[in-house]
Amino acid sequence: MLRFSDKQNKTNNYIEMSTGKHMICDIKNIKNQELLNNPEKILELLDIICYVNNYPILQKSSHEFEPQGFTAIYLLSESHISIHTFPENNYVAIDIYTCRQYHDNETYLEIYDFLINEFIAEKENPVIIDRSF
Numbered sequence: 001m002l003r004f005s006d007k008q009n010k011t012n013n014y015i016e017m018s019t020g021k022h023m024i025c026d027i028k029n030i031k032n033q034e035l036l037n038n039p040e041k042i043l044e045l046l047d048i049i050c051y052v053n054n055y056p057i058l059q060k061s062s063h064e065f066e067p068q069g070f071t072a073i074y075l076l077s078e079s080h081i082s083i084h085t086f087p088e089n090n091y092v093a094i095d096i097y098t099c100r101q102y103h104d105n106e107t108y109l110e111i112y113d114f115l116i117n118e119f120i121a122e123k124e125n126p127v128i129i130d131r132s133f
Helices: 039-052 106-119
Strands: 018-027 057-064 070-076 079-086 091-098 127-132
Touching (some): 018 106, 039 057
Antiparallel strands (some): 018 091, 018 127
């Protein structure tokens, strides 16, 4: 099936609708070990992201692993944020999906830069996907 963003397919009257953007981040070679090993501070980072971007939080769930590692998921009214830490590898995986309609990737890139600066990590390119149905 041919798809045209915001355009009508003349053969089947199909219009692609955006369901938002989804950013997948692999934050590697983290130098801020204090943050990487501090679940409370990591939750504060997620709270800041939600506050600054006006992402209403419906529920939070988190778990600390032994001997190390941390996972948190924020259920947002517009979707979710998840974070998984791997201190033994100086690595964090972060996933942010919102159904908010952004015209470009700038907001997500600003969030990514904020995370890189806080974790003091290598800057790479996050994967940002335009979700649609």
